Amino acid sequence: MAVYTEVSDEALRAFLAEYELGELLAYRGIAEGVENSNYALKTGRGDFILTLYEKRVDPADLPYFLALMEHLAAAGLPCPTPVHGRDGAALRQLAGRPAAICTFLPGVWPRRIRTEHMAPLGDALARMHLAGRGFAMRRANALGPAGWPALLERCRALADGIQPGLIAELDAALAAILAEWPAGLPEGQIHADLFPDNVFFLDGPDGLPRVSGLIDFYFACTDLLAYDIAVCLNAWCFEADYSFNVTRARAMLRAYAALRPLSVEERTALPVLARGAALRFLLTRLFDWVHTPPGAMVTRKDPLEYLRKLRFFQAAAGPEALGA
Amino acid sequence: MAVYTEVSDEALRAFLAEYELGELLAYRGIAEGVENSNYALKTGRGDFILTLYEKRVDPADLPYFLALMEHLAAAGLPCPTPVHGRDGAALRQLAGRPAAICTFLPGVWPRRIRTEHMAPLGDALARMHLAGRGFAMRRANALGPAGWPALLERCRALADGIQPGLIAELDAALAAILAEWPAGLPEGQIHADLFPDNVFFLDGPDGLPRVSGLIDFYFACTDLLAYDIAVCLNAWCFEADYSFNVTRARAMLRAYAALRPLSVEERTALPVLARGAALRFLLTRLFDWVHTPPGAMVTRKDPLEYLRKLRFFQAAAGPEALGA
Numbered sequence: 001m002a003v004y005t006e007v008s009d010e011a012l013r014a015f016l017a018e019y020e021l022g023e024l025l026a027y028r029g030i031a032e033g034v035e036n037s038n039y040a041l042k043t044g045r046g047d048f049i050l051t052l053y054e055k056r057v058d059p060a061d062l063p064y065f066l067a068l069m070e071h072l073a074a075a076g077l078p079c080p081t082p083v084h085g086r087d088g089a090a091l092r093q094l095a096g097r098p099a100a101i102c103t104f105l106p107g108v109w110p111r112r113i114r115t116e117h118m119a120p121l122g123d124a125l126a127r128m129h130l131a132g133r134g135f136a137m138r139r140a141n142a143l144g145p146a147g148w149p150a151l152l153e154r155c156r157a158l159a160d161g162i163q164p165g166l167i168a169e170l171d172a173a174l175a176a177i178l179a180e181w182p183a184g185l186p187e188g189q190i191h192a193d194l195f196p197d198n199v200f201f202l203d204g205p206d207g208l209p210r211v212s213g214l215i216d217f218y219f220a221c222t223d224l225l226a227y228d229i230a231v232c233l234n235a236w237c238f239e240a241d242y243s244f245n246v247t248r249a250r251a252m253l254r255a256y257a258a259l260r261p262l263s264v265e266e267r268t269a270l271p272v273l274a275r276g277a278a279l280r281f282l283l284t285r286l287f288d289w290v291h292t293p294p295g296a297m298v299t300r301k302d303p304l305e306y307l308r309k310l311r312f313f314q315a316a317a318g319p320e321a322l323g324a
Numbered sequence: 325m326a327v328y329t330e331v332s333d334e335a336l337r338a339f340l341a342e343y344e345l346g347e348l349l350a351y352r353g354i355a356e357g358v359e360n361s362n363y364a365l366k367t368g369r370g371d372f373i374l375t376l377y378e379k380r381v382d383p384a385d386l387p388y389f390l391a392l393m394e395h396l397a398a399a400g401l402p403c404p405t406p407v408h409g410r411d412g413a414a415l416r417q418l419a420g421r422p423a424a425i426c427t428f429l430p431g432v433w434p435r436r437i438r439t440e441h442m443a444p445l446g447d448a449l450a451r452m453h454l455a456g457r458g459f460a461m462r463r464a465n466a467l468g469p470a471g472w473p474a475l476l477e478r479c480r481a482l483a484d485g486i487q488p489g490l491i492a493e494l495d496a497a498l499a500a501i502l503a504e505w506p507a508g509l510p511e512g513q514i515h516a517d518l519f520p521d522n523v524f525f526l527d528g529p530d531g532l533p534r535v536s537g538l539i540d541f542y543f544a545c546t547d548l549l550a551y552d553i554a555v556c557l558n559a560w561c562f563e564a565d566y567s568f569n570v571t572r573a574r575a576m577l578r579a580y581a582a583l584r585p586l587s588v589e590e591r592t593a594l595p596v597l598a599r600g601a602a603l604r605f606l607l608t609r610l611f612d613w614v615h616t617p618p619g620a621m622v623t624r625k626d627p628l629e630y631l632r633k634l635r636f637f638q639a640a641a642g643p644e645a646l647g648a
Contacts, residue, residue, distance in 0.1 A: 008436045025526070027432045028364065031353030040352065040364060042430070047366075106366070108351045112332045202349070 005037045005052045007095045015094045018085040019101065021045045032197060035218055037097075040104070047104035049080060052097045057218055059098050064139045065217050066090050066100060068132070068189055072214075075131035077124070078105060078200075079214045105213030107200025113236055117209050118248045121199060121236065122255030124211040125191075129225045129260055132189030141192060141221040143280055145181050148174055151283040158290040163304060170279070173310060177276050182224070182269040190228040193219035195235040226266040229256065230273035233322055234281060234309055242308040244316075249323030267319045274313040274322060282306035329361045329376045331419045339418045342409040343425065345369045356521060359542055361421075364428070371428035373404060376421045381542055383422050388463045389541050390414050390424060392456070392513055396538075399455035401448070402429060402524075403538045429537030431524025437560055441533055442572045445523060445560065446579030448535040449515075453549045453584055456513030465516060465545040467604055469505050472498055475607040482614040487628060494603070497634060501600050506548070506593040514552040517543035519559040550590040553580065554597035557646055558605060558633055566632040568640075573647030591643045598637040598646060606630035 007015075016024055022044020030038040030049070037052040053062060066082045070090070073081040080102035082090035091100050110117050141147075152170055159166045191198070193216065200213030229252075237249045253262075262270075285303035316322055331339075340348055346368020354362040354373070361376040377386060390406045394414070397405040404426035406414035415424050434441050465471075476494055483490045515522070517540065524537030553576075561573045577586075586594075609627035640646055 006435050009432065009434055010436070012432075023527075024432065025430045026428075026524075029355035030364075031355040040354075042371075104350075106349045108333065108336075108348065110333055111330050112334070200350075203347075 004054050005095050005097055007039075007052070011095055015092070015099070016043070018087065018089075018092060019083060020086060021048065021083070021101070035216075041101065048083065048101050049104055050094075050099065050101050052094055052099045053218075054097065057098075061139060061218075062091055062098055062100075064137050065220060067137055068135060068220055069102065069217050071135045072128060072131050072189075073103075075134070077128055077131050077214060078212055079128075079217065080105060105200055105215060107202045107212030109197045109200055110209075111196075113196060113248065114209075115245075115248055115251055117199075117201060118236065118251035119255035120201065120209055120211045121194075121232065122252035122257075123259060124199070124214060125194065125228060125232065125252075126256040126259035128191065128214065129188050129228070135189050138222040139220070141190075141223040141227075143192070143219065143284065144221070144223055144227075145178055145276060148178075148276075148279060148283060151287060155283065155286045155290055159286055162286070162289065163307075166307070169307075170282070173275065173279060173314065177272060177279060180272045181276065182265065182272065185224045185226055185266055185269060186263070187222060188225045189220060190223050190225060191217060191220055192223065192228060192231060194228065194232055224269075224273065225260075226262065226269060227273050227277065229253070229262075230270060230277040233270075233274045233313075234277045234306070237323075238309060238312075242305070242312070244312055244322075246321070246323045251323075253322075253324050262324065267324050270319045270322055270324050271313055271316050274316075275310060278306050278310035278313055282310060328378050329419050329421055331363075331376070335419055339416070339423070340367070342411065342413075342416060343407060344410060345372065345407070345425070365425065372407065373426050373428055374418075374423065375426065376418055376423045377542075378421065381422075385463060385542075386415055386422055386424075388461050389544060391461055392459060392544055393426065393541050395459045396452060396455050396513075397427075399458070401452055401455055401538060402536055403452075403541065404429060429524055429539060431526045431536030433521045433524055434533075435520075437520060437572065438533075439569075439572055439575055441520075441523075441525060442560065442575035443579035444525065444533055444535045445518075445556065446576035446581075447583060448523070448538060449518065449552060449556065449576075450580040450583035452515065452538065453512050453552065459513050462546040463544070465514075465547040465551075467516070467543065467608065468545070468547055468551075469502055469600060472502075472600075472603060472607060475611060479607065479610045479614055483610055486610070486613065487631075490631070493631075494606070497599065497603060497638065501596060501603060504596045505600065506589065506596065509548045509550055509590055509593060510587070511546060512549045513544060514547050514549060515541060515544055516547065516552060516555060518552065518556055548593075548597065549584070550586065550593060551597050551601065553577070553586075554594060554601040557594075557598045557637075558601045558630070561647075562633060562636075566629070566636070568636055568646075570645070570647045575647075577648050586648065591648050594643045594646055594648050595637055595640050598640075599634060602630050602634035602637055606634060 026042035028040045035056050036054050039050040041048040041050045069079050072079045083101040084090050198216045201209040202212040204210045237245050282303050285301050289303050350366035352364045354364050359380045360378050363374040365372040365374045393403050396403045407425040408414050522540045525533040526536040528534045561569050606627050609625050613627050
């Protein structure tokens with residue numbers, strides 16, 4: 001869940017005095033997002049989200065995240081726009097943590113994914129990639145392939161307790177992924193964590209869902225654009241029984257390619273990128289599973305869900321099997 | 325934290341179609357409250373709170389809770405007002421649980437209590453007690469003195485593991501409280517859980533806090549009115565080091581008595597009522613502590629905090645020591 005830091009009334013009041021947001025009308029902790037503390041803030045000027053960045057976020061990365069959101073919002077993407085204070089700063093300190101206020105986005109994230117969500121998703125992802133072209137800052141993907149061996153090491157001693165043979169399987173999978181990892185594919189600003197709870201939808205006049213918000217850019221980085229697609233294949237295209245829904249994948253990829261066609265190399269690389277993305281979520285969940293103290297306020301997510309997805313992508317015959 | 329039940333988009337849509345609330349604009353889990361799942365709902369008609377009642381709430385009690393809130397709101401109390409659907413019903417089913425939509429209340433609950441909060445609190449509590457007079461339904465206090473022996477029994481086997489000698493101390497405290505528990509004091513509708521996170525404040529034009537919301541009536545019951553004051557003495561009048569702040573208590577009691585003067589018997593009973601309230605929160609926290617599985621999404625609250633409060637009230641010389 002997502003309130004780790006309580007802010008005193010006086011500290012909140014002093015913080016808000018740095019902005020031209022009018023009077024404080026309400027302030028409630030939000031139960032979504034797991035990395036930071038998030039509050040819904042209502043002021044005389046409307047609805048906002050106050051985020052306190054907790055220890056998992058490197059403060060040195062915050063200028064990149066906030067500037068990227070601002071850049072994308074200015075380009076018309078429905079993503080949170082950092083609100084600047086009277087002094088021009090969007091990032092300041094609150095309760096001993098870096099903190100920022102962003103605009104509130106309407107919409108509801110889909111609890112059950114339908115095929116109708118997929119074209120709007122692919123469209124929004126492509127628009128995000130295109131809009132990111134003009135953004136000059138760079139951030140390495142700390143959870144990209146270069147980081148996976150170290151992450152696996154930190155789980156090694158305990159992971160076999162979760163499932164016997166797990167470490168040997170992951171060692172082999174990682175070695176193969178790293179050996180096949182593509183070079184020279186188009187790079188840009190990627191979200192890198194575009195799960196369903198980070199995408200808000202509202203119904204359009206035709207009754208079909210439209211993307212009304214892309215949120216939580218705190219894993220965003222500069223990496224292969226097609227890797228973002230691979231993340232979405234993992235996050236959006238499996239049924240509850242872990243079968244792959246190629247119709248969803250195809251709808252997403254078609255809408256994406258309508259705005260940014262994939263190169264032959266990107267299309268060919270999609271299976272290994274999807275294996276890499278599966279391994280990335282498997283490893284971070286495994287790490288959290290092994291290292292979360294019992295009784296912590298965070299819901300641990302089952303790492304083995306991603307072992308099943310990894311195995312699916314390993315067995316996939318080629319990009320066609322992934323809807324590409 | 326407070327989202328136990330996820331609602332599918334289709335179920336939410338069908339549920340909202342029973343109301344005249346306009347289009348759904350946003351829907352976010354709220355991280356506050358521990359008993360039920362709460363969502364902030366924004367529609368074309370404004371802001372609302374959707375609550376799904378989880379297993380701790382007896383569905384048979386819900387008509388009482390909702391009718392009481394509606395009665396108090398109609399009397400001018402700033403408490404959530406249940407929204408009725410097209411069929412007139414305020415209570416229906418969602419995701420297999422009883423569910424209701426209530427109005428959203430502005431304000432912020434105080435993270436740090438100041439003396440200035442106490443008179444508005446006392447005033448609001450007295451107004452609630454007076455407004456409850458015209459409410460005909462009754463609900464026994466399931467967590468009142470009649471329930472404490474059974475609650476203590478269910479902790480007996482494990483409580484000494486938390487602190488050696490705890491059970492012997494609680495046995496003695498409970499026996500004394502039950503022996504001294506008053507009869508014949510004025511009864512009425514009480515909140516029974518009026519902790520700081522259940523009271524919202526907004527600053528008035530004079531810069532002083534005013535109560536803008538009383539929430540979470542899901543422990544409300546028909547019991548001694550002065551017991552509600554005793555709960556507030558426990559919940560609002562201790563410093564972080566567990567010293568009792570008699571200035572706060574006095575400010576609350578004075579404002580309360582300005583609207584509903586305490587009888588001599590109520591004032592005399594205040595210390596034992598305060599001991600009882602301390603024991604009540606000690607026992608339920610102890611039960612949760614002993615019975616919450618590791619890894620659960622709920623933050624366990626330290627039961628020993630209330631042992632210190634209980635001991636303070638046991639040692640208190642009389643009502644004067646509690647500000648009465």
